[in-house]
Amino acid sequence: MNILSYLQKVGRALMVPVAILPAAAILMGIGYWIDPNSWGASNALAALLLKSGSAIIDHMSVLFAIGVAYGMSKDKDGAAALTGYVGFLVVTTLCSPAAVSMIQKIPLDQVPAAFGKIENQFVGIVVGVISAEVYNRFSHVELPRALSFFSGRRLVPILVSFLMIFVSFILMYIWPVVFDGLVNFGEHIQKLGSAGAGIYAFFNRILIPVGLHHALNSVFWFDVAGINDIPNFLGGAQSIETGKGIVGITGRYQAGFFPIMMFGLPGAALAIYHCARPENRAKVAGIMIAAAFASFFTGITEPLEFSFMFVAPVLYVLHAALTGISVFIAASMHWISGFGFSAGLVDMALQSRNPLATQWYMLIPQGLVFFVIYYVVFRFTIKKFNLMTPGRELSVAGDESDGYDTSVDHSGKGESEAESLARRYISSVGGSDNLTGIDACITRLRLNVKDSAEVNDAVAKRLGASGVIRLNKQSVQIIVGTRAETIASAMKTVLAKGPVAASAPAVSGAAPTAQPQAVSNASKGIIATLVAPVSGEVVAIEHVPDEAFASKAVGDGLAIQPTDKTVVAPIAGTIVKIFNTNHAFCLESDNGVEIVVHMGLDTVALGGKGFSRLVEEGAVVTAGQPVLEMDLDFLNANARSMISPVVVSNIDDFAGVNLLASGSVVAGETKLFEIKG
Structure with missing residues (x-):
């Protein structure tokens, strides 16, 4: 599996915790709206809502650790989720300021500030990924009889807890360097004026997947570099008197976020919905509406951003670039506004009463323009590059x-x-x-x-x-x-x-399934020609050492003993299925021919070893385009046989095949067989 495919797998796993975030964001936004001055200190209902929402938002990193571990586990078992939680507890405890002080024998007040930010999305995702991989590898290990109680799933949290000690040791030395480097970087771009504001905003978004945007925010928002970009809500006059608020400058690192969070990202959500497959749109609509409303109303964007940042990284880079442009425009035009929570409708309404806000209302037309830009850019990019945003994957009934x-x-x-x-x-x-x-x-x-x-x-x-x-x-x-x-x-x-009873002999309670009928002789003719999907030696389908293929129960065609590592599409069409172990795929041509390319026999037992996919399900491919790559040395040594059938699985819909190849064939070049209409 290549890096992009793996990131997409992580992205799909992240949808488990991400689906929770919109509700939390809305609860906090309403609470903040009710009590904008003291954030719940003077209003019991506001306090209830704020605490309820923050219970989720403040623990987003541990939700990611649990959700990713569960989502990436091979059998979606609760033990994998528990493993993610155990791993997160070990890492964040060992890397907490108090633990670092004790372990490294330094005073608590000398512990680097970076360790105060160790509970972040990056650590949660890393712990979740590691926990899932350990679970998938060791959840079925059997220990000697004396230790059998700790076998299988019980073994995994134990292994992870020890492994996370090593991970924590690495973070103790790497984390402060990374955090301090970002603070120094922020201090430099602060000197670039409006251009620096745009650069800051770009990196603010880029760093969100790893949780390091807090380091940049501390430079521009919380006086680390001698500025205070937050216009001190309802206390702007005092801010000016103390010299910390400078009209026309204070707020320039925040104002341009309003058009993105209130308008741009909802435009992206609409594009994702329109690009979803028709059968998936109802499901996608529920997620996108909730996430878009959370972004518009409260300014909390993680539910939307995490829905595409891993499955379609190019969209996230475009989002970061557009955010930088928006912040640069607002800063250049001196449309100044700030926020105390995030750049949503709640904060926009509250800051309108702040003396430091300058032409804040111009951010609304700017936002409407960015709504259109996001919608057009996202929809074009998704369609052009066939990106697997939510709802574009093929639905599989019963797949969690x-x-x-x-x-x-x-x-x-x-x-x-x-x-x-x-x-x-x-x-x-x-x-x-x-x-x-x-x-x-x-x-x-x-x-x-x-x-x-x-x-x-x-x-x-x-x-x-x-x-x-x-x-x-x-x-x-x-x-x-x-x-x-x-x-x-x-x-x-x-x-x-629950239990299912056996059917009566030779009787089925189901109505007979209609079998496809062959087309009439009048419509016969060559409707498609396949090329060899892999270089090698042709083997007649009847000689394949597997009864299902040899009897043509799976379909009619040929087989190839491969001599090269690259497997290509034998015909133009859509990849409708790639098996999760990457040893086989199904391709459907535009005229309805369904092709199965099965590399080796019983290779599913290898668990994916020796195979990697080069495209994803749903991809539209041309004849000769690489689809899989194989480690032939490993496969020849470990597979029962590498004879690889290439068959038409819906051959009953057609009049048969004309075999064209014999001897040696070259992938993507040699004609293999024709399909008669």
Whole structure:
């Protein structure tokens, strides 16, 4: 997996805690509105709302540690979340000022100020990622019998707690250097006037993912460099008298944030909604409306920013650049305004009474312009580069990673289509009493059963399976096509609700699934030609040492024994599925041809080792465009076979294939076979 793909995986995991933030932001904004002078000290309702919201916002870093650990764990288990929390506690405790003072034997007042900011988003995300990786690697480790109580999931928090001691030791020396470097950088750009204000704003946004924007803020907002950019709400006259407030200068590092937070980011949210797939828009609308309202009303932008900063980093860089431009414009025009909480509607209304504010109302038309700019720039960039912003990923029923639960009840009534089908497949293999394990490859269910003789082939085929393969008494494979992973996930969801009875012999409670009909001879003709997806030697599909492929139950085509590491798209179309272990992918052409490229046999058992993806699901590719990269030395040494089938999975929709290749083929160049319409 490349760096961008990994960041996108982190971004998807972050949606778990990010979904909580809008509610907290709105609670705090209303509380601040009710009691702007003393922030709850003189109003019980305001205090209640502010404390309720801040309980979440103030602990955002630990929410990230827990959410990322859970979201990136392979089976979405609560033990992974607990591991993230344990790791965060160890790091933030060991790197707290009191602990650093004790460990390094220095007076508490000499501990670097950086350690007062150790509880931040960056540390939370890093701890979450490390915890998830340790969980995925060691959650199934079995210890000797005497220590068996600590095996598996119980072992992971113990390992992480020790690992975080090492991480803390590194942070004790790195963190102050990074923090102090940012403060020094801020002191230099302060001298650049309006241009410096724009540069500051750019880096303020860029540093938010790692939580280091606080170091810059302390320079420009809290007197670290001898200035006080906050116009001391309702005390502006006193601020001028003491010499800390300078009309036309004080507030220039904050004013330009109002157009971005109140107008620009909501424009981005609208673009993300419009770019979502139609079937996902209702879900995306809920998230975007809440996040956009939080940004507009309270100025809290994290719910919106974290929804795209990792899945589409280019958008976040554009957002940072536009923020810098906005702050530069406001500072240059002397449209001065400040905020005590954040640059939302609440603060804009409050600062309008401040003597230090200068032409603050001009920030509103500036904001309307930035709303249009954000909408146009985000929508163009998302469409042009096919960025996987929320709602553009392909929906997978029953997959918890998208944040939506499709389960309804425990009776089977009201289930999603995938769960209903999954329930019938469970019945066809002898019910939950006979089913002991569920896995999937890209076209087949890989099931462990107590007795394979209990599997009802006829029922499975009525449900749409093209074949049933018994490897031994406990292992069965059912060929269901490219929905295999969806069905497997739904089967796990159904089993979690309760037991499922076996189907009666040769009878299914489901109506027969309509099978695709071949087109008439009158419409025959070559409708597509595939090129070799990898360089190597051609192997006839009948000679593939796997019954599912050799019997053409998965589809018709050819196989290749690869001699090169790069796997390319055999035809232009859309990558509709890449298996999570990256060993296979499905591609659909514009005219409806569904191609399965499966690198090696039983390579799913390698857990992704030896494979890395070069594109993401949903990408539109051209024939010959690289899709996967392989470590052939590792795969040849560890895979059962590297013979790689390339088949048309919906061949029943067409009249067959004409084989064109034999001997050696070259990826992206040699014609492999034709598909007859």
